[in-house]
Amino acid sequence: MNGAHDCGGMMGFGPVAREENEPVFHAPWEARMFALMSAVGDVGGWTLDEDRSACESMRPGDYINTSYYEHWLHGAETLLQKHGLATLDEIRSGRAATPARPVTPTSAAAVWPAVTAHGSYQRKASVPARFRPGDMIRTRNIHPETHTRLPRYLRGQVGEVIASHGAHVFPDSNARGGGENPQWLYTIRFKASDIWGRESRDLIHADLWEPYLEAR
Amino acid sequence: MPHDGHHHDHDEGSELSPLALRVKALESLLVEKGYVDPEALDVLIDTYETKIGPRNGARVVAKAWADPEFAGWLKRDATAAIASLGYTGRQGEHMVALFNTPETHNMVVCTLCSCYPWPVLGLPPVWYKAMPYRSRAVIEPRQVLSEFGVSVPETREVRVWDSTAEVRYLVIPERPAGTEGWSEEQLAELVTRDSMIGTGLAKQP
Amino acid sequence: MNGPHDMGGFQGFGPVMPEADEPVWHHDWEPRAFALVLAMGMTGSWNIDQARHARERLAPVSYWSSSYYEMRHYALVLQLIELGLITAMEEETGRQAVLPKPVKRVATAEMIPAILSSGSPYGRPSNTAAAFGVGEKVRTLNINPAGHTRLPRYARGHVGEIVTIHGCHAFPDSNAKGEGEDPQWLYTVRFTAKELWGKDAPDSVCLDLWEPYLEVFT
Numbered sequence: 004m005n006g007a008h009d010c011g012g013m014m015g016f017g018p019v020a021r022e023e024n025e026p027v028f029h030a031p032w033e034a035r036m037f038a039l040m041s042a043v044g045d046v047g048g049w050t051l052d053e054d055r056s057a058c059e060s061m062r063p064g065d066y067i068n069t070s071y072y073e074h075w076l077h078g079a080e081t082l083l084q085k086h087g088l089a090t091l092d093e094i095r096s097g098r099a100a101t102p103a104r105p106v107t108p109t110s111a112a113a114v115w116p117a118v119t120a121h122g123s124y125q126r127k128a129s130v131p132a133r134f135r136p137g138d139m140i141r142t143r144n145i146h147p148e149t150h151t152r153l154p155r156y157l158r159g160q161v162g163e164v165i166a167s168h169g170a171h172v173f174p175d176s177n178a179r180g181g182g183e184n185p186q187w188l189y190t191i192r193f194k195a196s197d198i199w200g201r202e203s204r205d206l207i208h209a210d211l212w213e214p215y216l217e218a219r
Numbered sequence: 220m221p222h223d224g225h226h227h228d229h230d231e232g233s234e235l236s237p238l239a240l241r242v243k244a245l246e247s248l249l250v251e252k253g254y255v256d257p258e259a260l261d262v263l264i265d266t267y268e269t270k271i272g273p274r275n276g277a278r279v280v281a282k283a284w285a286d287p288e289f290a291g292w293l294k295r296d297a298t299a300a301i302a303s304l305g306y307t308g309r310q311g312e313h314m315v316a317l318f319n320t321p322e323t324h325n326m327v328v329c330t331l332c333s334c335y336p337w338p339v340l341g342l343p344p345v346w347y348k349a350m351p352y353r354s355r356a357v358i359e360p361r362q363v364l365s366e367f368g369v370s371v372p373e374t375r376e377v378r379v380w381d382s383t384a385e386v387r388y389l390v391i392p393e394r395p396a397g398t399e400g401w402s403e404e405q406l407a408e409l410v411t412r413d414s415m416i417g418t419g420l421a422k423q424p
Numbered sequence: 425m426n427g428p429h430d431m432g433g434f435q436g437f438g439p440v441m442p443e444a445d446e447p448v449w450h451h452d453w454e455p456r457a458f459a460l461v462l463a464m465g466m467t468g469s470w471n472i473d474q475a476r477h478a479r480e481r482l483a484p485v486s487y488w489s490s491s492y493y494e495m496r497h498y499a500l501v502l503q504l505i506e507l508g509l510i511t512a513m514e515e516e517t518g519r520q521a522v523l524p525k526p527v528k529r530v531a532t533a534e535m536i537p538a539i540l541s542s543g544s545p546y547g548r549p550s551n552t553a554a555a556f557g558v559g560e561k562v563r564t565l566n567i568n569p570a571g572h573t574r575l576p577r578y579a580r581g582h583v584g585e586i587v588t589i590h591g592c593h594a595f596p597d598s599n600a601k602g603e604g605e606d607p608q609w610l611y612t613v614r615f616t617a618k619e620l621w622g623k624d625a626p627d628s629v630c631l632d633l634w635e636p637y638l639e640v641f642t
Contacts, residue, residue, distance in 0.1 A: 349437075378627070
């Protein structure tokens with residue numbers, strides 16, 4: 004989706020605002036939001052990609068006008084309704100009005116093991132890799148209306164494969180509830196001069212899945 | 220304040236919205252500085268409120284339907300042909316007429332701002348200037364058209380014109396069947412504003 | 425500038441909202457704001473490209489969450505303050521605190537009809553031959569200037585076909601910087617939907633593009 008989240012190369016947002024001794028959370032509600040999303044994510048039955056997709060579904064004007072944890076709030080409200088865990092009325096009133104879904108919430112004791120567990124998005128490959136480090140590729144010019152991790156500024160561009168990471172969960176499929184559909188994942192090196200059309204020695208790297216790429 | 224197209228400020232009476240107050244303050248300041256003539260402001264508003272609007276464009280289209288010679292002129296030099304009817308000026312300095320055909324349906328947008336042929340269509344509607352139309356018309360024109368109730372067969376090319384320069388585009392919709400022998404005045408009644416942007420078709424008789 | 429104004433191809437802005445019997449204005453302040461923008465433009469303090477670039481330089485948040493006339497008002501204020509025609513304090517109070525700067529022209533009510541009906545044509549005499557002919561294939565350059573340009577992001581680095589030659593027109597990329605009109609050949613270039621969006625559709629998009637945006641495609 005060519006949404007407001009896809010801001011690579013956009014101009015006009017002003018300088019990067021740095022903060023001395025930045026706190027972990029800037030308001031108590033941010034901490035609660037962070038914890039809520041993590042805890043309910045364990046029982047909600049949605050994937051990380053679906054979560055990202057939900058955050059990106061905010062109205063673009065709202066998306067750029069709100070802070071990071073407000074995006075999370077929007078994502079949580081969207082997913083709770085979509086997965087039948089709460090209704091909009093319940094979310095707005097803060098009161099349960101329908102029977103809860105039978106789930107087992109993460110206990111306090113289970114949090115530390117859960118956050119330190121060694122997770123992985125790598126999956127067993129079902130087909131051989133199409134590309135190898137050193138290969139030149141061109142990214143496809145695609146504009147799906149749904150979630151994708153190929154940013155607009157890297158579409159239709161020539162790059163070089165510099166690493167192969169094995170097959171990984173494919174977000175474009177996983178975000179739609181279409182299954183993990185694992186695909187080969189590569190790190191691709193682009194020349195900034197190709198991407199932005201101006202003289203530069205700089206390089207840009209992005210991790211891109213095989214369906215985004217074609218042989219050059 | 221986000222604008223939803225249906226919300227109205229309570230401008231009347233003494234309770235002015237913050238924006239209304241800011242505009243009012245700027246007007247009195249610019250008048251005080253002598254940069255603008257308050258009466259000129261009234262004339263400007265009246266011009267686009269009552270004198271210039273899509274009926275001008277409808278007359279151009281009706282004449283093109285009724286008069287093949289005028290249609291030919293419009294194709295060759297729309298600026299001059301349209302000027303011959305008295306429609307000239309700001310935001311219409313370089314006109315091009317886009318004739319819809321059985322092969323091509325034309326549709327106009329300005330993705331970068333809101334360029335629009337003022338002398339023939341007046342000021343653009345809110346939706347033309349708003350982000351949904353500006354973002355979507357170039358990437359999914361058929362979906363946008365279907366929301367306007369226009370379905371274009373796959374055999375016909377939808378040709379979108381993004382007004383990036385000072386050239387302004389007027390769509391000439393296809394003449395509806397069953398209007399043989401109609402006068403230009405009658406024909407003009409069938410020409411809607413949207414049909415001249417390309418998000419609509421001419422009315423059927 | 426890859427600013428918030430460069431809207432072509434964005435997704436997620438929702439449906440187009442046509443309004444039955446739409447009025448010319450939706451708020452009482454809108455006609456006044458509109459007339460102020462036009463009347464100040466008539467003072468000759470800036471050209472059309474500088475005015476457009478002022479809008480593009482508004483904060484993206486402001487640009488995306490303002491109504492059209494609201495956005496125009498903010499951009500006008502930005503220009504007035506940048507050029508020293510008013511101060512920020514004066515804008516706040518609505519009262520003059522420093523003497524006005526001279527402007528080239530103040531349009532009176534009597535002058536308006538003639539100004540509006542004559543417009544300001546942008547065609548200029550050419551002193552070079554056009555580099556491209558109708559039917560020729562061209563590729564748009566991949567440029568990302570920090571200043572004003574009328575080559576939208578979605579149409580950069582793509583191959584299209586020249587369909588019309590419009591003659592030489594003032595070049596916005598130069599004019600917006602106050603570096604003169606630097607007239608350049610202007611063409612209408614047609615791109616297929618397949619080329620721009622990778623979609624199998626019989627459709628196309630035509631853009632008006634100046635020669636410096638284009639290179640020969642072989």
